[in-house]
Amino acid sequence: MAAFGSFAILIALALAAYNLLAGTVALRLIAVGRPVPISPERLADTARRAGIAGFLAVTAAAFALIWSVFTNDFSITYILEHSNRALPGPYKFSALWSGQEGSLLLWAWLLSCYGFVLRLTHKTDVKLYAYAGTILAGIQVFFLLILNFAAPPFALYRGVVPEDGNGLNPLLQYPEMVIHPPMLYLGYVGFSIPFAFALGALMMRYPGEKWIRITRVWTMVTWMFLTTGIFLGMHWAYAVLGWGGYWGWDPVENASFMPWLTGTAFLHSVMMQEKKGMMKSWNVWLIFTTFLLTMLGTLLTRAGLVSSVHAFAQSSIGTWFVVFMGIVLAVCIFTYVLQRSHLKGEHRVESLVSRESSFLFNNLVLLVACFVILWGTLFPILSEYVVGNKVTVGAPFYNRVAIPIGLFLLFLTGVGPLLPWRSTSLKSIRRNFVLPVFVLWATLIVCMAVGVWPWKDGAFSSGYFYALVAYSLSAAVSTAIVSEFLRGAKVISKQTGRNLFEATYLLVRRNTRRYGGYIIHIGVVVIVIGLAGSAFNRNQEAELGLHDKLVIGPYTLEQVGATQDTNPNYDSEYAMLDVYKNGKKLYQMTPEKRVYLASNQPQTMVAIHSVPGWDLYVVYEGSNPSTGQPIIKAFLNPLVGWIWFGVAIIVFGTILALVPSLNPATAALRMPARAAPAEPALGGRHP
């Protein structure tokens, strides 16, 4: 199987190289328009077919690796280092992305999947798709070169093949690890598609904004995958690392967050291009930057430039990435300089207080946030280079710099949709803003009344201060968004005679993009509420003998047993803790500590009980070597569940925004109007 896999990767490289070369020649011939013996269109089609065949070759290679994992083929070094016989089936799949070679193969396979779909749907716009397909082939060539020459996944083990493998990193033996990396990679890799379309459209001087409409679905789906991937990673960190948190501003977390920020900026600013013909250069550079940031993230973590709890593979392939990024940047700059006259926008903004301005500020804040994170991630390297002194840039830095920026972004999330296009009158400000501002102040007062003061124990608490601001803004933004739904529904209700619920449904179906977007904003608000809850986290640590108790918040934890277990994959010891509230036993929690036999590495398995108000999060830290009694650390983490719920809302909103809006005729067919109002038009009111 190793030979088959290696051969498949080699074939895939040949096909991708043909796709790139034949595609480039064909597109050049088409652009020049000079008569040649071979039809450029046919040549371009052979390139496209080579891309499709490349998908089959990379799929074959991925299949070979999976097959080798499941058949315990330890003659392959990668399998030896990342799997073992006792590894449960689902985690054998995880072996595909647990190491560098496998994760690069996963990247290449996902890219070929995206490319496969793109090439199959080429009739949407044959020429534009040919450009995009050729650019994708260029990216694919890079990954396949690495897989063939720098990080071959099917390299054979030299020497006597051991009976069993070294096993999968214990940190990765958690259910989410079966789904989190593919999601994240679907996001990372997916940004190659809008990048390829943007670069292709620029190269061919594509007329109009159709390429944006074509790539919108790709971009949104990619963004949704990246969002889901990031939050699954947060949940994994929360449940596995055992420190009670979910986001530590770790370089790998930052690396995934940066393209998310620029991708989010792109999704907003393309609306300006579609609606107003503005920001064409900006959008092109946003998507170029997003693509480059996905590469930079891989470079940072793979090249060992920064250390991280999430980096499971480091090597010397950083040079490959640096060279590739250099080539991509040069191509982008060259193409932009050559074709910039094509990107002349129609820049008109009538007022500083308008929807257009809010989009600009939204982009500004997202980009500044991205800069701050990039700056913080790279500053240790910069400091070492400039003054020879490596420093740490950790959570305190980001909490001081990034959280205020995030709150400003939340403010814009509420304000932006309330501002009309072109300009804003005082009348409309009053109409749209009075209620949200009232709710903001009311929430502020209520929060302070229930004890959320910026001062805690006589000292200023930045956590409480940020929480207070976050809750007030969240309430205001939610009010603003709900008001938007209600105002629109009322207008439809007046015009069609439908009740408010039907009108709301019709409103959403008639403009899924807009209202899907609002639902995404609600999801963001819910997440912010959850994040702000971290200001009120509490924890207690104690060594618990039998029937000893630990009190945290309203809960009492009683140790009723500590035992050990074993299975072929790991040995475990765990504590059994009965949880009481108001003297009544609620449930039992069993936090666990495992030692994986193949790698002889320990791993914490946290016990979490979630309710909407908080998570009771219990860590078995091990047993005291002198007394043999378990050491338990319990956390009470308020509102964490809201974060995961918010992500579900975002996914729902994104899917809704992807659903095509009903046109008036279809809407009428699907939802026949009730009895027509007496005076249907002219904004007439019902009696």
Next chain:
Amino acid sequence: MRSSRLFPHWIKGVQALALVAAVCFSLGATDASSRFNDLNHRLMCTCGCNELLGECNHVSCPMSGPEQGELSTDIAAGMNDKDILSAFSAKYGATVLAAPTTQGFDLVAWIAPFAVFAAAVLGTILLIRRWSGLAGAEAQASALAPAINDPADRERRETIRRETGIDGGF
């Protein structure tokens, strides 16, 4: 005219908020347990776990226990936060501090984000002003374009467009 009267109030409000924020941020933790908790989250554990000192959860960690002991001793000895952080930095190296200091080249780490933010805001405002100048000329030209004559119909269309984002009927 009305909007020009409005803005001074906004500016005063912003000034007041800035003042409150400045006062808030100038205050520091006072009692020993608050200071311990605060400093615990401004230092890194040096065992290699990449966690803040207050969040290292390794049982029998060779570093976090002694470091926290040192921290308690320093606080009890009446050292101020700056001296404690300096002492840790001198003993364990600059990487023990969870964030750059505000001295020397480290200061750049703090200044750059705010400088970029300020420059970007200024640039955006200037850009909008420039574009709004272009829009003024455009608006004059479009004023000559034919308009919907029926004011009621015009208002109805405008209401629908504004409140629902939908152009056309239902």
